Amino acid sequence: MLTLYQIRNNTEEIIKKLSVRNKDFSEPVYEAIKIDDERREIKGKSDLILAESNKLAKSIGQLFKEGKQAEANQAKEKAISLKEEVKKLARKLNETENKLLQVLSEIPNIPNELVPEGKSDTDNEEIRNGGVIPKLNKKIPHWELADKYDLIDFELGNKITGAGFPVYKGKGAKLQRALINFFLEEAEKAGFTEIMPPLVINEDSGFGTGQLPDKEGQMYQITEDKLFLIPTAEVPLTNIYRNVILKAEDFPIKLTAYSSCFRREAGSYGKDVRGLNRLHQFDKVEIVQIQHPDKSYKTLDEMVVYVESLVQKLELPYRIVRLCGGDLGFTSALTYDFEVYSAGQDKWLEVSSVSNFESFQANRLKLRFKETGEKQTKLAHTLNGSALALPRIVAALLENNYTENGIKIPGVLQKFTKFDFIN
RNA sequence: GGAGAGAUGGCAGAGUGGUCGAAUGCGGCGGUCUUGAAAACCGUUGUACCGAAAGGUACCGGGGGUUCGAAUCCCUCUCUCUCCGCCA
Numbered sequence: 108m109l110t111l112y113q114i115r116n117n118t119e120e121i122i123k124k125l126s127v128r129n130k131d132f133s134e135p136v137y138e139a140i141k142i143d144d145e146r147r148e149i150k151g152k153s154d155l156i157l158a159e160s161n162k163l164a165k166s167i168g169q170l171f172k173e174g175k176q177a178e179a180n181q182a183k184e185k186a187i188s189l190k191e192e193v194k195k196l197a198r199k200l201n202e203t204e205n206k207l208l209q210v211l212s213e214i215p216n217i218p219n220e221l222v223p224e225g226k227s228d229t230d231n232e233e234i235r236n237g238g239v240i241p242k243l244n245k246k247i248p249h250w251e252l253a254d255k256y257d258l259i260d261f262e263l264g265n266k267i268t269g270a271g272f273p274v275y276k277g278k279g280a281k282l283q284r285a286l287i288n289f290f291l292e293e294a295e296k297a298g299f300t301e302i303m304p305p306l307v308i309n310e311d312s313g314f315g316t317g318q319l320p321d322k323e324g325q326m327y328q329i330t331e332d333k334l335f336l337i338p339t340a341e342v343p344l345t346n347i348y349r350n351v352i353l354k355a356e357d358f359p360i361k362l363t364a365y366s367s368c369f370r371r372e373a374g375s376y377g378k379d380v381r382g383l384n385r386l387h388q389f390d391k392v393e394i395v396q397i398q399h400p401d402k403s404y405k406t407l408d409e410m411v412v413y414v415e416s417l418v419q420k421l422e423l424p425y426r427i428v429r430l431c432g433g434d435l436g437f438t439s440a441l442t443y444d445f446e447v448y449s450a451g452q453d454k455w456l457e458v459s460s461v462s463n464f465e466s467f468q469a470n471r472l473k474l475r476f477k478e479t480g481e482k483q484t485k486l487a488h489t490l491n492g493s494a495l496a497l498p499r500i501v502a503a504l505l506e507n508n509y510t511e512n513g514i515k516i517p518g519v520l521q522k523f524t525k526f527d528f529i530n
Numbered sequence: 531g532g533a534g535a536g537a538u539g540g541c542a543g544a545g546u547g548g549u550c551g552a553a554u555g556c557g558g559c560g561g562u563c564u565u566g567a568a569a570a571c572c573g574u575u576g577u578a579c580c581g582a583a584a585g586g587u588a589c590c591g592g593g594g595g596u597u598c599g600a601a602u603c604c605c606u607c608u609c610u611c612u613c614c615g616c617c618a
Binding site: 183187 | 548549578579580581588598599
């Protein structure tokens with residue numbers, strides 16, 4: 108959520124920057140300012156009356172003590188009529204505040220100036236790439252390889268739960284565990300503190316990182332207890348700092364967590380959902396940073412370099428793209444997507460998304476900090492990225508490393524898998 | 531799941547209808563003293579909103595109510611603790 112301070116002080120500039128998202132947001136922006144004007148007026152009036160009735164209430168006590176019954180009763184009547192007025196205003200103020208919140212939550216984050224214009228993912232800008240696209244004699248998609256070597260059983264998942272909940276078996280399961288351990292160990296080396304968070308969150312947490320109110324359809328719900336299964340560890344990790352006031356010297360805060368992630372993926376269909384390409388439950392190691400506003404973009408670049416080091420160590424061909432305005436997530440100011448080439452399907456698969464949210468999440472979270480020696484609070488910047496999501500990495504590893512003799516395990520993983528070949 | 535107790539500032543903890551945004555202690559910050567530190571002493575120390583400012587308003591777990599007036603009384607929700615039951 109943008110702050111009113113941002114909107115009121117740079118109105119024209121913000122509308123112009125938002126237009127990079129391929130949509131005109133002038134209406135909600137002006138609407139927000141209009142409602143805020145109303146809000147201020149009502150608040151001013153209401154405070155004035157409250158001040159008067161507070162004074163009156165104090166005097167009534169005094170008058171009773173002095174035995175001035177008649178005067179006291181007169182003051183009482185006045186106080187009652189003031190109270191009715193305040194009640195009306197309070198109701199109006201509440202309505203106005205709710206309306207304001209609603210309009211504000213329709214306005215997405217302001218794209219950074221690096222965000223290219225564009226409508227869809229085809230307009231994303233490739234920043235750099237690396238690795239070598241393998242030349243295979245035979246292109247076999249991972250679901251066939253998974254079946255051939257009995258690594259992943261999709262049918263069994265259907266039986267136990269439903270589509271999108273695969274069962275990993277034997278070396279398939281060990282490969283999962285190896286990747287998780289590899290990613291966590293790398294994160295630790297890079298200075299991230301490992302967290303093992305709850306996999307279930309409440310409404311406040313969902314609101315804090317922006318999943319609620321409008322994206323609840325993407326989460327699995329436990330309606331009886333008003334809880335949600337996490338779509339990503341970003342939610343519990345970032346919410347650790349909900350309603351927190353930090354000191355400037357606390358920055359940067361670097362957290363990492365492995366978690367299962369649950370997504371309903373309503374509306375997905377076709378070959379996109381084949382095999383491991385799109386699942387309802389998958390595993391991911393997430394990295395989160397909370398940083399001083401002056402340093403968040405430097406941090407974003409560092410996170411990109413870090414994620415890049417992971418795909419390089421796994422020897423996967425990759426490319427990094429900067430998302431264009433039309434593809435940029437609602438809450439993000441700048442996002443880099445990582446894609447790895449999966450040779451069996453002959454496709455680029457998105458395996459990570461690294462974003463700077465600036466103060467957009469922090470505003471909802473009420474995540475603030477104070478500069479040393481200053482009293483005033485400011486909003487912190489939040490960033491996060493996948494490092495990495497497992498399924499598509501597994502898909503690429505299986506497909507790219509397939510040989511006549513089996514599937515080769517990358518060197519960095521062998522210490523965790525304890526085997527170097529799947530055959 | 532059953533019975534009971536509780537939720538107050540960074541922490542501990544007073545306050546049961548008016549002078550309470552809240553005693554006191556600890557902690558934090560600033561200062562005096564000191565070569566430096568400790569101790570002692572003095573001062574200071576929540577957040578948000580309205581206002582150009584002066585100043586005002588709200589907040590004692592959340593929401594609602596009673597009252598001229600609520601941290602204090604009532605309702606409700608959430609959470610914590612103790613005991614019993616069940617249990618990885």
